[in-house]
Amino acid sequence: MKMFEYMGKELFGQYGLPIPRGKMVTTPEAAAAAAREIGGSVVVKSQVLSGKRGKSGGIKFADNPEEAKATAGELLGLTIQGLRVEALLVEEKLKIDKELYISLAIDGAAKQPVLIASAQGGMEIEEVSEEHLVKTHIDPELGMQDFIAREVVRRMGVPRTSPHHQELVKLIKTLYKIFTEKDAELVEINPLVFSGDRVIAADAKVTVDEEALYRQPGLLQVTERTSAEEAAHALGLSFVELDGDIGVMANGAGITMATLDTLAFYGGKAANFLDAGGGTGEEGTAKALELILSRNPKSIFINIFGGITRCDDVARAFASVKKKRGIPVPVVVRLVGTNQEQGRAILREVGIEAYDFMQDAAQKAVELARS
Amino acid sequence: MAIIVDEHTNVVVQGISGKQGLFHTRQMLEYGTRIVAGTSASKAGSILEGVPVYESVGAACERHRIDASVIFIPAAGAKDAALEALEAGVKVVAVITEHVPVHDEMAIVAYAERRGATLIGPNTFGIVSSGKSKLGIPPNRFFVPGPVGVVARSGTLSYEIVGNLTAAGIGQSTVVGMGGDRVVGLTFVDVLRKFEEDPLTEAVVLIGEIGGNAEEEAAEYIKGMKKPVVAYLAGKSAPPGKRMGHAGAIIERGKGTYEGKVQALTAAGVKVASVPWEVTELLRQKGRASSGGREGRFSSGLSAQRERA
Numbered sequence: 012m013k014m015f016e017y018m019g020k021e022l023f024g025q026y027g028l029p030i031p032r033g034k035m036v037t038t039p040e041a042a043a044a045a046a047r048e049i050g051g052s053v054v055v056k057s058q059v060l061s062g063k064r065g066k067s068g069g070i071k072f073a074d075n076p077e078e079a080k081a082t083a084g085e086l087l088g089l090t091i092q093g094l095r096v097e098a099l100l101v102e103e104k105l106k107i108d109k110e111l112y113i114s115l116a117i118d119g120a121a122k123q124p125v126l127i128a129s130a131q132g133g134m135e136i137e138e139v140s141e142e143h144l145v146k147t148h149i150d151p152e153l154g155m156q157d158f159i160a161r162e163v164v165r166r167m168g169v170p171r172t173s174p175h176h177q178e179l180v181k182l183i184k185t186l187y188k189i190f191t192e193k194d195a196e197l198v199e200i201n202p203l204v205f206s207g208d209r210v211i212a213a214d215a216k217v218t219v220d221e222e223a224l225y226r227q228p229g230l231l232q233v234t235e236r237t238s239a240e241e242a243a244h245a246l247g248l249s250f251v252e253l254d255g256d257i258g259v260m261a262n263g264a265g266i267t268m269a270t271l272d273t274l275a276f277y278g279g280k281a282a283n284f285l286d287a288g289g290g291t292g293e294e295g296t297a298k299a300l301e302l303i304l305s306r307n308p309k310s311i312f313i314n315i316f317g318g319i320t321r322c323d324d325v326a327r328a329f330a331s332v333k334k335k336r337g338i339p340v341p342v343v344v345r346l347v348g349t350n351q352e353q354g355r356a357i358l359r360e361v362g363i364e365a366y367d368f369m370q371d372a373a374q375k376a377v378e379l380a381r382s
Numbered sequence: 383m384a385i386i387v388d389e390h391t392n393v394v395v396q397g398i399s400g401k402q403g404l405f406h407t408r409q410m411l412e413y414g415t416r417i418v419a420g421t422s423a424s425k426a427g428s429i430l431e432g433v434p435v436y437e438s439v440g441a442a443c444e445r446h447r448i449d450a451s452v453i454f455i456p457a458a459g460a461k462d463a464a465l466e467a468l469e470a471g472v473k474v475v476a477v478i479t480e481h482v483p484v485h486d487e488m489a490i491v492a493y494a495e496r497r498g499a500t501l502i503g504p505n506t507f508g509i510v511s512s513g514k515s516k517l518g519i520p521p522n523r524f525f526v527p528g529p530v531g532v533v534a535r536s537g538t539l540s541y542e543i544v545g546n547l548t549a550a551g552i553g554q555s556t557v558v559g560m561g562g563d564r565v566v567g568l569t570f571v572d573v574l575r576k577f578e579e580d581p582l583t584e585a586v587v588l589i590g591e592i593g594g595n596a597e598e599e600a601a602e603y604i605k606g607m608k609k610p611v612v613a614y615l616a617g618k619s620a621p622p623g624k625r626m627g628h629a630g631a632i633i634e635r636g637k638g639t640y641e642g643k644v645q646a647l648t649a650a651g652v653k654v655a656s657v658p659w660e661v662t663e664l665l666r667q668k669g670r671a672s673s674g675g676r677e678g679r680f681s682s683g684l685s686a687q688r689e690r691a
Binding site for chain 2: 117119120122123124150151152191194196220222223225226249251253261262263264265266267268269271272273274275276280281284286316317318319347348349368369370
């Protein structure tokens with residue numbers, strides 16, 4: 012779960028990380044008030060879950076409250092990378108002496124957190140050349156020891172005599188604390204700035220592990236899902252909207268992907284990805300069908316290889332949806348595995364003959380979508 | 383002998399009294415798995431499906447030799463359960479549980495490494511050494527003994543491909559599920575290395591998917607392998623930036639793409655099937671090639687394969 016910048020900074024603030032003075036606002040009037048409170052020049056930053064806000068014109072400066080109000084009026088309602096700006100962060104304009112970069116993320120290959128730092132911040136980290144990057148894996152059993160943080164700072168080229176040295180060491184340790192305590196997948200500060208003797212997090216990008224939200228009650232929930240995707244998520248279904256015309260339901264992430272690929276192989280295109288999961292019963296299946304229909308597909312392909320999933324559950328759910336609300340488009344079902352015979356008998360009653368092989372069924376679904 | 387588990391492996395089921403735990407204990411017993419103990423806080427002291435139930439893995443270890451554990455504990459308790467098994471000295475731990483927080487996964491993986499144990503998963507269907515032992519949830523009837531080792535990231539897709547192999551008369555030595563999460567214990571390379579040394583395995587099927595770089599790392603290792611490898615990768619048609627069910631299955635910033643993986647594997651001499659059912663045919667070709675053009679090992683039983691018009 013990605014957090015907005017203002018939420019990330021609030022979190023940083025709670026842990027005592029230095030952040031600019033600022034306020035989140037949603038109206039031009041509030042922006043003016045915030046600017047007045049902060050005093051002097053301010054920066055007005057669009058709050059969207061996307062990078063490249065600066066390049067897209069989503070970050071602007073204002074020298075007084077009146078300007079802040081006008082700027083806020085321009086930014087609110089703007090669309091950046093397809094995302095509508097609904098909130099702004101008004102902050103003190105920092106005197107920036109130097110921009111740096113620091114992040115903690117999870118390296119799946121190394122199976123450990125990885126710290127990446129650079130004395131060259133402010134730009135996309137992918138654009139920083141390898142020799143200017145400091146990369147250190149952190150053994151989760153060891154945690155962020157002082158010597159590790161000091162070594163990172165040394166390799167960033169900040170000497171012990173620098174007024175920023177102690178601040179940086181402290182910041183790295185605090186950042187790791189946030190990363191582990193908040194179940195983060197990513198905490199990133201870009202840029203981290205030197206402003207006089209101060210070290211300040213001028214930006215905050217925090218992504219929290221969705222699987223751990225149950226034990227992070229203090230965090231506000233942010234979603235990037237569409238409302239249909241959100242409804243599916245609440246039911247334990249994994250649903251992604253795509254731009255084709257064949258509705259898809261399968262059980263298991265891998266086989267659902269393979270189902271989309273198989274449709275593509277025969278020249279078709281899926282309207283959605285829907286993994287109904289392992290043990291989804293009748294109710295979940297019925298809900299899944301409703302989600303698929305909401306995409307107005309030309310045909311529907313249900314591909315079930317029953318392990319935990321029982322074929323008769325899926326068939327019963329399908330039959331009940333068909334009877335109750337009717338299914339206005341042709342449906343192709345491939346049904347094998349646990350309780351396959353019972354499932355097929357139920358489908359036969361509603362006029363559907365199930366297929367044995369996914370390739371045959373996929374081909375038929377593509378054909379039906381075309382006709 | 384088979385890799386990781388076989389007919390001599392003594393197994394404890396952690397969370398044996400839950401709905402999934404009990405159902406799959408029954409299935410595993412039917413398959414022939416030597417389940418010698420179970421754990422459950424509420425049912426300790428009872429016998430479930432003929433299996434004695436203990437309060438903890440430690441208590442089970444006082445009465446039995448335990449070689450492996452299979453975990454059906456809900457996500458919030460999965461880390462504790464896995465650490466408990468590892469601490470008790472269990473050398474093979476399969477965490478079936480899905481939705482385990484990634485920081486917990488890193489902690490489990492780190493401790494398993496320290497204990498020198500084999501960790502399978504989390505979020506895995508488990509492992510089947512065909513005809514010998516099953517730890518996990520795959521449907522029994524598709525898994526029959528034979529010469530092909532299978533290693534996969536995802537469950538149902540593995541059943542699909544293993545089902546095709548079995549229908550074509552090609553059995554499996556061991557089928558290993560690594561799990562669909564970003565941080566898991568066993569990797570492709572770990573399993574490939576075991577298959578390369580396993581006398582029961584003559585060829586390997588690798589079932590991967592988009593996202594991450596596990597397939598690319600596998601390709602590096604395969605370059606030095608003697609046994610033939612065939613692969614199928616799911617997610618060819620997936621759009622970038624959308625997470626396809628598995629935590630790892632997402633193309634971000636041009637990394638973990640289908641094309642990149644196919645290229646790496648092909649360069650390592652792997653035949654990559656473009657659709658799942660092509661795996662069987664590619665395996666037969668590899669079988670023929672490795673037996674010098676004679677009818678290879680995998681061409682047997684093909685009459686079971688339906689003729690396709």
